[in-house]
Amino acid sequence: MSEAGHTTRIPLETRVLEVNDTIAAANRAELARRGIFSVDIIGAPGSGKTALLEATLRALAARPHPADRREAADRRYSAVLVGDLTTRRDADRLSRWCDKVVQISTGQGCHLEANQVRDAMAGLDLETVDLLFIENVGNLICPVGFDLGQNAKVGVFSLTEGDDKAAKHPYLVEAADVILLNKIDLLPHLTFDLEVFHADVRLLNPNVPVLEVSATTGQGFGEWLAWLEREFAGNAGARAG
């Protein structure tokens, strides 16, 4: 502290991320206006986010193609935003199953921010879209605290990361609306204690559904797609009400 001069303290009590949050709120309102249900998919690099999305889009695309969206209650039109540091690889893989894929190159960024999502949405024709999947940058920490305007957060963990990862990432577990435990097909080959993982999740977030899935074998996809359908319908009900 200086010896001369007068110090003035100004109380502020503002949210550090208020600029991001304001844009996120605008994104949320825009998606609501269009009747789109959106998810922010967060998981470590290699947890299988892209593989899960590929399998999900493939399952959604396999439904019959109606001429008019309104005639098929179970047909869902998807769009995908994928955040990647530098490559286009994720976007290229997903483009095979969905014709509305936007790559967001974050450069050094370890998480997506609301302005990036806003700009990506502006580049898409969202007229016929029901579901917006946002694949965040591979990272279990940074993305959790940055609101993008999504309806729900999907926390992706995988068996190969170890059964202690829920305990080590309490923010994601607490904030998640659903948790996918991926690569469940590898259970016989690993010393992953399912009970430890589930108990840690229950302690941090007693009500969050934990779905054991495999993007490669399709195990657990019935429940995962059913969760998406329920949340989409619930969102529609909230909009109509």
Added chain:
Amino acid sequence: MIGPVHEFSIAEALATQVATYAPATGRIRIVEIRVGALRGLETESLAMCWQAVTGGTPLDGSTLEVEQLPWTLDCGMCGRTWTSPVPFVTCECGNESPAPTAGDELNLVAISYDDAPNKFGDAPNELGVAADEPAVAAQESAIKEPSA
């Protein structure tokens, strides 16, 4: 990536926000923030990143003060409630899994600035400029004095 990547992006966002509150004269000396336990932000890493982010800017030399809000633990077996810096703690009654809860606050609480001499040893005058040259100081004095 290695190092405190998470703290770095928060320090960047904070510096941008603090800069919007910069006073017309004087320098910001202290920046106070409050952080909820869910955020998992380490005070030391934040301070380090703050130095790196503000170096060479008008915020250079300012101190980041971090108030860390703790976890609240709720023992379902004996009913005891207490606070802790970590979420997984065994209760005195023997319960190994008391329920942890915490907030994710990330708030700019206050900034403190003063009009004390800057690092060059010169006090800013009313124009907000350090008079480091006698000739300049004389010129400014002449401007300030009322006309005869």
